[in-house]
Amino acid sequence: MIQLHNVGMSYQAETPALSDINLKIPKGDFVFLTGQSGAGKSTLLKLLYAGLTPTSGQVLIDGVNLSRLSRAQIPLLRRSIGVVFQDYKLLPNRTVLENVAITLEVLGWGKRDIGKKVYHILKSMGLEDKVNSTPLRLSGGEQQRVALARALVNDPKILVADEPTGNLDEENKEQILAIFKEANIRGTTVVVATHDRRVTVNSHRRVIHLEKGRILEASDGQS
Amino acid sequence: MAKAKAAVRPKLAQEGFWGRFGYFFSRALANLRQNVFVSVVTVGTISLALLIAALFLLVYVNLEGMASSWSDKVQITAYFDREPTPLAVAALKGRVKAIPGTAKVVFVTKQEAETRLRSRLKGQESLLEGITSEVLPASLEIRLDRGHREAAQVTRYVASLKQIAGITEVQYGEEWVQRFNTFMNFFRLVGALLGGFLTIAVLFIVSNTIKLTIYARKDELELLGLVGATRLFIKAPFLIEGVLQGAAGAVISLAALGACYFAFLHNAGNFLGVNPAGAGLTFLPAGHLAGILCGGILLGFIGSLTSLRRFINV
Numbered sequence: 001m002i003q004l005h006n007v008g009m010s011y012q013a014e015t016p017a018l019s020d021i022n023l024k025i026p027k028g029d030f031v032f033l034t035g036q037s038g039a040g041k042s043t044l045l046k047l048l049y050a051g052l053t054p055t056s057g058q059v060l061i062d063g064v065n066l067s068r069l070s071r072a073q074i075p076l077l078r079r080s081i082g083v084v085f086q087d088y089k090l091l092p093n094r095t096v097l098e099n100v101a102i103t104l105e106v107l108g109w110g111k112r113d114i115g116k117k118v119y120h121i122l123k124s125m126g127l128e129d130k131v132n133s134t135p136l137r138l139s140g141g142e143q144q145r146v147a148l149a150r151a152l153v154n155d156p157k158i159l160v161a162d163e164p165t166g167n168l169d170e171e172n173k174e175q176i177l178a179i180f181k182e183a184n185i186r187g188t189t190v191v192v193a194t195h196d197r198r199v200t201v202n203s204h205r206r207v208i209h210l211e212k213g214r215i216l217e218a219s220d221g222q223s
Numbered sequence: 224m225a226k227a228k229a230a231v232r233p234k235l236a237q238e239g240f241w242g243r244f245g246y247f248f249s250r251a252l253a254n255l256r257q258n259v260f261v262s263v264v265t266v267g268t269i270s271l272a273l274l275i276a277a278l279f280l281l282v283y284v285n286l287e288g289m290a291s292s293w294s295d296k297v298q299i300t301a302y303f304d305r306e307p308t309p310l311a312v313a314a315l316k317g318r319v320k321a322i323p324g325t326a327k328v329v330f331v332t333k334q335e336a337e338t339r340l341r342s343r344l345k346g347q348e349s350l351l352e353g354i355t356s357e358v359l360p361a362s363l364e365i366r367l368d369r370g371h372r373e374a375a376q377v378t379r380y381v382a383s384l385k386q387i388a389g390i391t392e393v394q395y396g397e398e399w400v401q402r403f404n405t406f407m408n409f410f411r412l413v414g415a416l417l418g419g420f421l422t423i424a425v426l427f428i429v430s431n432t433i434k435l436t437i438y439a440r441k442d443e444l445e446l447l448g449l450v451g452a453t454r455l456f457i458k459a460p461f462l463i464e465g466v467l468q469g470a471a472g473a474v475i476s477l478a479a480l481g482a483c484y485f486a487f488l489h490n491a492g493n494f495l496g497v498n499p500a501g502a503g504l505t506f507l508p509a510g511h512l513a514g515i516l517c518g519g520i521l522l523g524f525i526g527s528l529t530s531l532r533r534f535i536n537v
Contacts, residue, residue, distance in 0.1 A: 049449070072453070079451035089446050093257040105246070106452045150450070 001027050002048060002158070002189065007057035009043050009213075017043040018213045021057070025191065027157075030184045032200045033193040035210035041193035044210070045160050048191065049081045050074045061158070079107060082151030082188075086163035088143045090135035090150075096122065097131045100150045107154060121149045125179065141172030148179050152188070159183055161192045165199060173199065243459075251463035261436045262468065268432040269472025269519060270479065272425040277480045277507070277515050279421055283414050284511065285504050290407060292503075294372045297403075299365040299395040301384055306333050306361040315389065319363060322383045324371030329364045333357065363390075374404040426522070433465060433526035434533070441534050448535065457535055462527050469523020473516045481506070 002025040009018040018040045025031050033041045046052040047059050050066050059066045061077070069077060082103075090099050097118055104114045122128050125145045135143050144164060151159060159180070165173040177199065184190045194200070200207045209216045255262045307315060312330050319328050331339075336359040344350055371380060377400050381393050437444075447457045484506050507515075 051449075075448075075451045075453045075456075077451075078449060083449050089442060089449075091443055091446065102447065103450045105250075106447070106450050106456060108243075 003060040005058045007054045010055045016213050028187055030190045030205045032207045034197050039210040040213040042162050045162050045193055048160050080157045082156040082159045084147050084151050084161040084164045086166040088147040092136050095132050096146050100153055103150050103153050121153050125149055140167050152183055158189045247459040250460040265432055265436050265468045266471045269429050270475040272428050273473055273476035273519055274479050276421050276425050281507055297372045301363045301390045302360040302392040303389050304391045318387050324367050324380055326368040327366040331362045333359050333361050374401045429522045430526040434530040437530040444534050458531050465523035465527030466520050469519040473519025
């Protein structure tokens with residue numbers, strides 16, 4: 001369960017990025033965060049994986065107040081949260097396998113287990129023949145799938161995505177959204193931020209619309 | 224935090240300190256391989272910077288060695304009014320040797336003094352007419368060890384020498400000793416200043432090169448933080464990389480220094496007109512070489528550590 005109570009976040013004193021955000025996302029939910037650029041979507045996502053600390057209010061994940069986490073506890077939290085970005089954040093000098101393996105290396109997995117698990121997830125995403133390619137040789141859709149594989153390979157409790165389809169064509173958008181849905185079916189709570197409201201149409205998912213750092217409306221995503 | 228639930232994982236292949244260290248080491252090697260250009264630039268910069276510092280050190284050590292050898296001329300002569308008996312000579316020598324800083328003591332009899340004088344004035348024997356050994360005093364010629372040739376030390380030594388009964392006069396070229404000491408102090412001061420500037424320049428160049436190479440990989444640092452890597456997990460491979468690059472840079476700089484030294488020894492005669500091999504030029508002592516190697520390793524480690532601090536925000 002993700003809970004935000006009266007959360008405010010300001011980079012500069014005069015212009016708050018988020019104001020008075022109250023939000024509950026139950027375990028296993030799938031939520032879209034929509035809004036124009038600068039509405040506060042990315043800021044809200046960063047608060048969820050402790051990339052930022054709110055200037056006011058509380059962010060709780062499974063009852064744990066993230067503002068109270070010590071520096072040493074933040075990595076433990078992040079191991080249970082997969083994060084995906086619009087620009088993929090893949091390491092260009094490493095192969096697809098090595099990029100996905102990072103998540104498991106951090107957990108201390110042995111090489112053999114990493115190989116099996118990474119191959120398995122890449123195969124499920126149709127990337128088994130790209131295992132030894134470097135990211136720059138892949139299309140945008142393939143790169144985003146690799147980023148998703150990296151985020152999902154350790155079966156996180158929460159998946160957070162910031163404009164994951166922003167750089168993709170319609171076909172690739174569909175593929176990526178299908179992967180999100182599969183992860184959600186397996187029990188992962190999914191929070192996707194997008195400025196493209198078409199993505200949410202007929203999704204039958206909860207949509208939270210942000211404007212100027214405030215929640216403007218919440219709907220169930222039906223057209 | 225009520226402990227964040229760790230992902231279910233199989234038994235780890237690399238448990239314990241050495242297992243983790245093995246992982247970090249292999250990760251560091253892989254990083255070097257995957258960032259060849261950046262690694263070569265870093266090692267090259269460290270090598271060049273250390274080579275310049277090592278060349279300076281080599282020149283300084285040889286110049287200091289040469290200048291110090293001039294201090295061999297510092298000799299103290301203690302004269303006796305009356306020539307002591309052979310038994311007394313042994314006792315006197317013992318007392319002189321007991322003074323700290325004494326390297327060598329030679330007793331010169333009146334007869335030997337006359338013989339020396341005559342050999343020095345060969346061809347001008349007329350000057351020595353009427354001079355017998357009785358006129359010349361017996362003496363002790365004393366050489367000090369290298370650690371006791373400073374003007375103040377020599378003065379203290381002479382004062383101790385004058386306490387010994389029977390010694391009536393002591394000569395040691397006071398003016399030369401003082402001039403020599405002034406020169407050596409100036410030489411060391413210039414050396415320390417130049418060495419200091421050079422050290423600062425080396426630190427600045429190397430730390431900034433490492434900072435740039437780490438900046439080039441800041442996305443990797445950010446990503447590791449996002450997937451839940453601890454600070455140690457992020458830092459350790461970078462620090463090992465820094466140590467390896469520093470060590471490689473130091474080894475290359477020492478090899479280049481050796482090559483420069485031997486090339487100079489074998490070819491300098493052609494353009495200097497002096498045989499440098501005969502001039503007593505020496506290579507850096509083992510302690511200095513070890514110092515440069517440790518310096519390179521330390522530079523790599525500290526350069527990486529300070530740069531990482533700036534870019535890791537986990």
